[in-house]
Amino acid sequence: MKKNHQGDFLAAEHFAPHSLLMIANHDVPPFKGWWVGHDITIKQQYGLLDEAQTQAQFDARNIEKHRMLNFISRESNQHLSLDTDAFMVYEALASSLAAAPAKLFTIQIDDLDQQILPVNIPGTDKEYPNWRRLLSRPAAQIIKTQQTLLANLISIRNQ
Numbered sequence: 540m541k542k543n544h545q546g547d548f549l550a551a552e553h554f555a556p557h558s559l560l561m562i563a564n565h566d567v568p569p570f571k572g573w574w575v576g577h578d579i580t581i582k583q584q585y586g587l588l589d590e591a592q593t594q595a596q597f598d599a600r601n602i603e604k605h606r607m608l609n610f611i612s613r614e615s616n617q618h619l620s621l622d623t624d625a626f627m628v629y630e631a632l633a634s635s636l637a638a639a640p641a642k643l644f645t646i647q648i649d650d651l652d653q654q655i656l657p658v659n660i661p662g663t664d665k666e667y668p669n670w671r672r673l674l675s676r677p678a679a680q681i682i683k684t685q686q687t688l689l690a691n692l693i694s695i696r697n698q
Contacts, residue, residue, distance in 0.1 A: 566661050619631060634695060
């Protein structure tokens, strides 16, 4: 997502029409893991971050979370908090972004599955078991479970 000079997220209307918009990809943690900071905890557990770095990343994450909540509030008039369930925040974010003018909008099945473990941690090859994590259930079941959200996103995209 695009930011201004203060680091705040720009309104979705400012996204380039000829672009690919995504909440995440294979090189960042799934949204739920990101929201609860599990990716930071994993890096600390694997010795990739010391205590000071871990605290600095949690502090920076909280700033980003507040910025995201402000974006959601501006775009959808939903007032969420840091205590809001991660998937509720994800649904609000996805719905807010679906209205952006970007021609392509993608979401990850990992996010629909509410995974917390990353599939990959860039820069690791021995520390973390990259590319080994599986989904918690078959993809068709995940999609069926999330059909209301998916239908909502499709509806927003078609407006």
